[in-house]
Amino acid sequence: MTNSTKNRIKDRIFNFIGIFATLIGIIILGFFIGSILYDGLTRIDWDFLNSLPSRKAEKAGILTAWSGSLWIVIFTFLVVVPLGIAAGIYLEEYGDKSKLSSLLEVNISNLAGVPSVIYGLLGLEIFVRLMNLGSSILAGSFTLALLVLPIIIVATREALKAVPPSIRAASYGLGATKWQTVWYQILPAAGGGILTGVILAISRAVGETAPLIVIGALAYVPFTPSSPMDEFTVLPIQIFNWISRPQHEFTINAAAAIIILLIITFIMNGIAVYFRNKWQKKINW
């Protein structure tokens, strides 16, 4: 066999390996979604969305779970968006290139890689116990806000970095202060990227389970929350709870709740993609 035939065979072989590697994730995901839909789709109806949890599977619903998720998302959003964007602006536009800011930068990148259960322990110690918030929506939101903060900071910085320096020069050249330049020129131009980061961060928060279990969110909350200091549950915890029960009917409930959770995440990611594309069209350097 000549060398060149050998090389061509190698090429072929790698081609197959590549296709396999690419498809395996998609196939497994497809299989998973298929089986979930098969199990759960018929269980979804108005009552399922609108019922409180129950010991009888056929009566149980996800009202407390999705309303808890909604509360959590809203408060996480309110906390993390101003903090994350402000931190991103500071690091990118204001912070000098000192050792302190490079230390901050390394730490923020590291934070993004810390396992989420560690954030749960942090939240338990600081928010639940030290600040005495209990296992409340507020404690949960603060914990999740910490968890997704690095995502928003990094996305904000990337978006600010993408604004051409010539825009800054033009604004400064006209006598604008740093804040005016950031507020009137850089932030609007970077808005698409920041928004994408925010939505991705929030959709991550919707799906998080571990830190909320650690801070004491319960699967059985017989009422919908009416204030940020109430106890709560969220969709992923409800799913986790149902799956761990022996009765088959609860597994079907879990499948149905997973479908709802997937729909929410897909919609949010879809919105993120939509805004990114729209913004890119509007601003074409």
Next chain:
Amino acid sequence: MKTKIEAKNIDVFYGDFQALRNINMQFEENAVTALIGPSGCGKSTYLRLFNRMNDYIDSFNMNGEIVIDGKNIYEKNVLVDELRKGIGMVFQKPNPFPKSIFENVSYGLKIQGIKDKDFLNRRVRKALEQSALWDEVKNDLDKSALALSGGQQQRLCIARTLAVEPKILLMDEPTSALDPIATAKVEELIHQLKEKYTIIIVTHNMQQASRISDFTAFFYMGDLIEYDKTDTIFTKPKNERTQNYITGRFG
């Protein structure tokens, strides 16, 4: 003639590299001064000293004074943003904001806190007329500035600068990205603006320097080689290097 700007004993460093060496120069009011020289000679760095745009470069360091209207602008108590309101700058490449034409031209006034709609309309119109762009865009003031051609964008950037009515105009190769027709329009504009403004322009184009400027300074490797009336520089330069450069023998 009155001196508007004076550079005293200017040394500029980027880290260890010395970009300008002991520059002393006086700029006359209501005159056009051209800065010429081969790439990397320090002329753009020099231009950016007058509105302190080099301040954003981390390794930048300087000695000496830039005195405008009798005041050293590098003194500690100088508010840089206030200083720049009186000194307009036009850049090498057109850099309009990704906003409407009106918003581009009115931005400099907006950041000064001016909200009076009539006043803004008048100033925007005047600035666009001065930069010979009004007739082309008067019906499209709400359209995005990014939809304009390159030459129109550069005239828009000039209008944006004129709207705040500065006393000094700094131009960094303003026509290098433009075609000959747009270049002619901008040169004509510079000629008219001279009555009210003190203009310093960096250019690579010898013909342009001789056409539009009253004074010309030739820079080479961070040194000011020769500075004189434009006529003198282009007809009987005293220094051999100036002669070689303007006749195209090097650079």
